[in-house]
Amino acid sequence: xxxxxxxxxxxxxxxxxxxxxxxxxxxxxxxxxxxxxxxxxxxxxxxxxxxxxxxxxxxxxxxxxxxxxxxxxxxxxxxxxxxxxxxxxxxxxxxxxxxxxxxxxxxxxxxxxxxxxxxxxxxxxxxxxxxxxxxx
Amino acid sequence: xxxxxxxxxxxxxxxxxxxxxxxxxxxxxxxxxxxxxxxxxxxxxxxxxxxxxxxxxxxxxxxxxxxxxxxxxxxxxxxxxxxxxxxxxxxxxxxxxxxxxxxxxxxxxxxxxxxxxxxxxxxxxxxxxxxxxxxxxxxxxxxxxxxxxxxxxxxxxxxxx
Numbered sequence: 001x002x003x004x005x006x007x008x009x010x011x012x013x014x015x016x017x018x019x020x021x022x023x024x025x026x027x028x029x030x031x032x033x034x035x036x037x038x039x040x041x042x043x044x045x046x047x048x049x050x051x052x053x054x055x056x057x058x059x060x061x062x063x064x065x066x067x068x069x070x071x072x073x074x075x076x077x078x079x080x081x082x083x084x085x086x087x088x089x090x091x092x093x094x095x096x097x098x099x100x101x102x103x104x105x106x107x108x109x110x111x112x113x114x115x116x117x118x119x120x121x122x123x124x125x126x127x128x129x130x131x132x133x134x135x136x
Numbered sequence: 137x138x139x140x141x142x143x144x145x146x147x148x149x150x151x152x153x154x155x156x157x158x159x160x161x162x163x164x165x166x167x168x169x170x171x172x173x174x175x176x177x178x179x180x181x182x183x184x185x186x187x188x189x190x191x192x193x194x195x196x197x198x199x200x201x202x203x204x205x206x207x208x209x210x211x212x213x214x215x216x217x218x219x220x221x222x223x224x225x226x227x228x229x230x231x232x233x234x235x236x237x238x239x240x241x242x243x244x245x246x247x248x249x250x251x252x253x254x255x256x257x258x259x260x261x262x263x264x265x266x267x268x269x270x271x272x273x274x275x276x277x278x279x280x281x282x283x284x285x286x287x288x289x290x291x292x293x294x295x296x297x
Contacts, residue, residue, distance in 0.1 A: 019187070019188055019189070021186065021187050021188070021221075023220075023221065025175075025218050025219060025220040025221075025230075026220055026221075028218065028230075028232070031235075038218075038220050038228070038230065039228075039239060039251075040220040040221070040222045040228045040230075040241075043222045043223065043224075043226075043228070043241070044189075044191075044222070044223040044224045045222060045223065045224025045225050045226045045243055045244055046224045049223070050189040050190075064188065066188050069188065113261065114249070114261075115239060115241065115249055115250070115251035115261050116251055116259045116261050119239070119251060119253070119259070
């Protein structure tokens with residue numbers, strides 16, 4: 001796996017965007033009535049969760065015609081506070097999109113902290129566009 | 137797609153001299169078995185790049201292992217989980233009840249990670265190796281189904297089996 005490094009050009013307040021497939025299992029209604037993304041939305045079996053830097057793109061570009069998907073945001077400071085990094089990618093096959101980043105644990109982070117980190121990122125995320133199933 | 141109509145042979149009780157084995161899934165004995173099986177079938181049909189981020193299809197081994205695990209957890213009295221695809225080919229099973237949560241992630245290599253959260257937000261994370269014993273979830277299941285759940289009541293050695 002490519003060694004990733006944190007993109008220090010991003011501040012903790014910068015916003016990251018991540019699409020969420022219109023699959024009702026990928027979110028749930030919290031007891032307080034708000035819609036909460038599942039931690040699964042912030043996981044990848046290869047430990048690299050794709051996101052886009054909001055100020056380097058547009059919502060329309062990120063949605064990329066996927067009109068039924070939802071879109072959530074999370075600030076860069078959230079994964080960093082969980083000892084994750086937000087890294088640029090330049091591997092063959094990576095999206096040719098300068099706003100693309102991956103959230104990933106740094107080498108050496110205990111595997112046992114991965115699920116809790118994904119849950120915290122999901123709970124900290126905010127909906128920008130609800131998935132089609134939740135639009136009224 | 138694995139043959140979801142049939143559970144692994146070691147799930148069937150041994151008869152006393154019977155020459156035939158009743159090919160009935162243990163999972164089907166639970167109230168939520170059909171919908172869980174249907175859900176696994178739905179997820180197995182997700183196409184390549186289902187999430188728009190290049191994820192491969194949900195791994196067949198992960199589906200098969202989820203089915204086995206659900207059979208075991210159903211026997212322990214667990215309610216129907218939320219079954220969620222995970223980017224990269226895995227699956228996640230989720231339960232929420234009285235403020236407590238369990239997440240079980242099944243990886244393409246059949247390894248299992250789990251996260252337990254109590255009503256106070258305390259979390260405990262662990263893993264089961266791909267050769268691990270799903271019976272490791274017995275204590276977690278008992279904890280989840282009990283009243284007044286607190287992580288401190290969960291009797292797990294170190295979260296690794």
